[in-house]
Amino acid sequence: MSTDGDIDPRLAPAIVHRILVVEDDPDEAVFLKTLLEREKYEVTIAKDGGQAHSMFVMRKPDLVILDLILPGSETGWEVCERLKTLEKYMPIVILSAIELEDSRNLAVRVGADAYITKPFDPDELLVRIKQTAQEVWLRSRAEDSTGDEIKPVRFSCRCGKRFKVAHQHRGKTLTCPNCGEPVLVPRHE
Structure with missing residues (x-):
C-alpha cells in the first residue's frame, strides 16, 4: 500500500x-x-x-x-x-x-x-x-529538482485558517482541521 x-x-x-x-x-x-x-x-x-x-x-x-x-x-x-x-x-x-x-x-x-x-x-x-x-x-x-530555492507554500482556507506547507504538497488536496472542507494547495503563491 x-x-x-x-x-x-x-x-x-x-x-x-x-x-x-x-x-x-x-x-x-x-x-x-x-x-x-x-x-x-x-x-x-x-x-x-x-x-x-x-x-x-x-x-x-x-x-x-x-x-x-x-x-x-x-x-x-x-x-x-x-x-x-x-x-x-x-x-x-x-x-x-x-x-x-x-x-x-x-x-x-x-x-x-x-x-x-x-x-x-x-x-x-x-x-x-x-x-x-x-x-x-x-x-x-x-x-x-535542479536545486533552485524551494519555498514553502502559504495559503488560507475559506474559513480563515492559514496554512504553511512544504513545496512537495503543491497541487494536492488537504482537509482543513477547522471546518473539514477540502483545501487545494496552490501550485504557486
Whole structure:
C-alpha cells in the first residue's frame, strides 16, 4: 500500500480549478464560460489587458486562456508576457483567430504554452487545458529538482485558517482541521 508520501510529486497530475479567460467578444466569452463551468472549472472573464492583469492578481488562476486581439493599448502577446513575468509557471493557452505561423512563434517567445486557432473544437480545448497544465507542472518540478530555492507554500482556507506547507504538497488536496472542507494547495503563491 502506498501513501502520498511515496509518490514522486513530479508524477502527480496538475490540478486546474480556476481559469482566467481573456476574451473581448461577449458571445465567445459566454460560450467559453459555459463550456468550462460545465467541466467544473471556476471561470473569471476579463475583456482587456488591464482587467486581465487585475483578475490575475486578485483571483490567482491556475491557467489562462488568452485571445491575442484585445481592445485597449495592450495586445494579447503583451498580456502574455506580463503575466509570465508575474508567474513564470502559469500555463497560458492562446485561443485566437490568427492562423499565421509568425503569430504562433511570437506567442511562444513571449511565454505561451499552447496555441489553438478559432474556430476550435471544444473537446480539443478541454484536452489542451489538461495537457498544457501538466506540461508546465512537469517543467516547474524539473527546475525545482535542479536545486533552485524551494519555498514553502502559504495559503488560507475559506474559513480563515492559514496554512504553511512544504513545496512537495503543491497541487494536492488537504482537509482543513477547522471546518473539514477540502483545501487545494496552490501550485504557486
